Amino acid sequence: MTDADLVxxxxxxxxxxxxxxxxxPLFRMLRDEEPVAYHPVLDAWLVTRYDTVRAVAADPERFSxxxxxxxxPELQQPEVAEVLAGAxxxxxxxxxxxxxxxTGLRAVWQHALHGPRxxxxxxxxxxxxxELIGAFTGDEADLVGEYAQxxxxxxxxxLLGIPREEWDLAYGYGMDLLDWAxxxxxxxxxxxxARRFVESDAYFRALFEQRGRVPGEDIASLLVTSGVSFEDFLMILRTFYAAGIDTTRDAITSTIHSVLRNGLWPSVVADPSMIVAAVEETLRRDAPHRGLLRTTTTxxxxxxVDVPEGARLLLLYGSANRDERRFADPDAFLVTRSGLRGAEGHLGFGHGIHVCVGAHLARTEARVAVEALAQRLPALSLSGGFSPDYVGSFFFRGLARLPVTTG
Incomplete structure (x- = not known):
């Protein structure tokens, strides 16, 4: 593979x-001209239309x-797989x-993330x-690095019960999982x-054993005392960090960016109930998760397009959520848009049995984060000359920075 293959x-x-x-623009072209397009580098078919993405996600029998x-590890290059053999x-x-x-795993997650908790x-x-807003210094702040993250x-x-001084460490271990994958x-x-990922086993083992000896009220303790294996504990905690940080951070910053860019901040300050609609429209227009794979069972x-058995499909939620066949004026940010939740709603959290189990937590975090800014910083505005720059990521879509003037 050369750089030219990827550009x-x-x-x-x-x-x-x-x-x-x-x-x-690429997604629009694919939806119109090649809605199921083979990607030779990823060895997967890109699925881009709303109805098709939704139908595949709703059919676990034909799409595993x-x-x-x-x-x-078995999907990685030999050099990477060799290191991961030690994990x-x-x-x-x-x-x-x-x-x-x-079904069994979802029950564990739902117990950990149920609504009342x-x-x-x-x-x-x-x-x-x-506390974070109070720590802003001067008249400017970066709402990615200083706030949402x-x-x-x-x-x-x-929620997990990770000591404060270890929050950055645990987040880094979650990112290592995504980086080698x-x-x-x-x-x-x-x-x-992969090397850092292998080294992190010891950290999670110590946490697992400590919670077994002295359980608390946190989710890590809940998992251990409910009898999950260390293998499942490893996967669940790493998934919390790998899937639960960047996606929500990006939903928060994309919501704020869209509201500010469209001149809606004074309206949100005056009527905080608008934040619910703004978050949902952001999840549609700027889906924080780029897409997940399915494998055809037949x-x-x-x-x-005829797709053979055993083929991989990459469901591109960001494209499906901008499909003009489902959403009128799909590139616009419209807080008055209806029908974003429910049977024909946006796919920002996926669809079907695999709809994101942390959706309620993510929505709550996003709403609270935007509400706090609206209450404390009613004169918030984008910094002059700001041009959006997004993080290069296979998994997520989010702003690298969001510089604002706070008053």
Missing amino acids: GDRIYNPMVAPHKDEPA SRYSTPLH HPMGTNIVEADGEEH VNAFRPAMADIAG PFVQSVIGT NPLSPVEDKVAA AVTLDG
Whole structure:
């Protein structure tokens, strides 16, 4: 594989421009001309239309989730797989479980993230947000690095029971999982991430054993005392960090960016109930998760394209959520848009049995974070000359920075 294989207006690569910043033009072209398009580098078919993405996600019999992410040592280059051979085996990722296995794992996650637990933590979220806003110095701030990132890390770290001084460490271990699994990363970067990933086993083992001896009221303790294996504990905690930080951070910053860019901040300050609609429209327009894979269990025909058994499909939620066949004026940010939740709603959290189990937590975090800013900083505005720059990521779409003037 050469750099040329990964660059070009028609070769989807969210690691680099133009697709890391604005993939919408490519997605529109694919939806119109090649709605199920084979990607030779990823060895997967890109599925881009709303109805097709939704139908695939709703049909686990014909479209297995077993390899819905590249988080498998056997899918890696030999150099990476050799390092990962030294890691403790993890349990099955809920995102990749089918049938009864998925049902059992989902019950564990739902017990950890049930509504009353999340709702009870809402005042603590507001306190975290207020503390971070109070720490802003001067008249400017970066709402990614100084607000959304530490806010979500604090929420997840507190819920899990991770000591405050270890929040950055635990987050880094979660990112190592994604870094070695990224199919578009240089092999030397993947090897380095794999080494750190192996080293992190000892950290999670110590946490598992400590919670077994002295359980608390946190989710890590709940998992241990409920009898989950160390393998499942490893997978669940790493998934909390790998999937639960960046996605929510990006939803928060994208919501704020869209509201400010469209001149809606005074309206949100005057009527905080608008924040609910703003978050949902952001999840549609700027889906924080780029997409997940499915594997065909039989030969199928999708949008007129014959796809063989055993093929991988990359469901591109960001494209589906901008499909003009489902959403009128899809590129616009409209807080008055209806029908964003429910049977025909947006796919920002996926669809079907694998709809995001942390959706309620993520929505609550986003709403609290935006509400706190509206209450404390009514004159908030984008810094002059700001031009959006997005993080190069195979998995997520979010702003690298969000510089604002606070008053």
